[in-house]
Amino acid sequence: MADRVRFGPAGFPIGFKGAVTEVPSYLKDEGLDAFEYQAVRWSVKPRIKREVAEEFRAKASENDIWVTMHGSYFINLAGKEEVVKKSIERLKACLEAAQWLGAEGVVFHPGFYGGKAPAEALKTCIRAIGELVEYMESRGFKTYLRPETTGKPSQLGSLEEILDMCSRFKLVEPTIDWAHIHARGRGSLKSKDDYLRVFEKIERVLGSRSIETLHFHFTHVEYGDKGEVRHRTLEEPYGPSFDLLAEVIVENGYKPVIISESPILDLDSLKMKKTVESLKARGVACGGRPDR
Numbered sequence: 001m002a003d004r005v006r007f008g009p010a011g012f013p014i015g016f017k018g019a020v021t022e023v024p025s026y027l028k029d030e031g032l033d034a035f036e037y038q039a040v041r042w043s044v045k046p047r048i049k050r051e052v053a054e055e056f057r058a059k060a061s062e063n064d065i066w067v068t069m070h071g072s073y074f075i076n077l078a079g080k081e082e083v084v085k086k087s088i089e090r091l092k093a094c095l096e097a098a099q100w101l102g103a104e105g106v107v108f109h110p111g112f113y114g115g116k117a118p119a120e121a122l123k124t125c126i127r128a129i130g131e132l133v134e135y136m137e138s139r140g141f142k143t144y145l146r147p148e149t150t151g152k153p154s155q156l157g158s159l160e161e162i163l164d165m166c167s168r169f170k171l172v173e174p175t176i177d178w179a180h181i182h183a184r185g186r187g188s189l190k191s192k193d194d195y196l197r198v199f200e201k202i203e204r205v206l207g208s209r210s211i212e213t214l215h216f217h218f219t220h221v222e223y224g225d226k227g228e229v230r231h232r233t234l235e236e237p238y239g240p241s242f243d244l245l246a247e248v249i250v251e252n253g254y255k256p257v258i259i260s261e262s263p264i265l266d267l268d269s270l271k272m273k274k275t276v277e278s279l280k281a282r283g284v285a286c287g288g289r290p291d292r
């Protein structure tokens, strides 16, 4: 469980040129405290050496950086049998390296409906996640598998589907990508209530544990009829609104880890941090949740 709201980039900070092991101190110097390692191009073998990953882990812990991993993009847990099998192997490679890196969770996009009915695709995906959970339990892995809400209606991964996956396994927790929810719903996050409803749904389906281990992706996003088109910076005139999300977070005392997927990554992380801190400084009430 994160001890405070934490902020950091999805991948190497903008303008950073060093080795991965130098990322934690760089982020700390910037004033950030989270990092999502990108294993998004990996196939069935880890593409980081174990020694390097373990050195990174030590540096992250020294610099108090919360670490997660974004798993391979080449995943479809709802596809044909062969495809699912390969996807499981790829996620296993990510999970193994996640142990070396000390990652709290491995984020992944569950897959595509293809020609399947949504319920059928979800069933196939849940079966595959079950296999992965068995693998994790047999190896004693403590990392969470974190399926992410997806940005296109063609992708398995509505909020409801993600929560359904998570409700079945102790080691599976959601990644809430707010831009994806917004794009998939063609601009569905308009008011504070729209945000609050997402938190309420998580708590209703998964209970308080999931509220205490919240993992978010955030960026502005451009969308069209088919959902997400491209990520945009917080300065560009797109949604969803980080200000509204920040109010909900501060007023309720939530402590999510917020990963910036903006085109300017860490620079927008700093902006998000500033927004949350200035709300706290203004003494926005921690309504009804004084324990957090």
Ligand SMILES: [Zn+2]
Pocket (backbone or CB within 6 Å): 148, 177, 217, 261
């Ligand atoms: Zn994301």
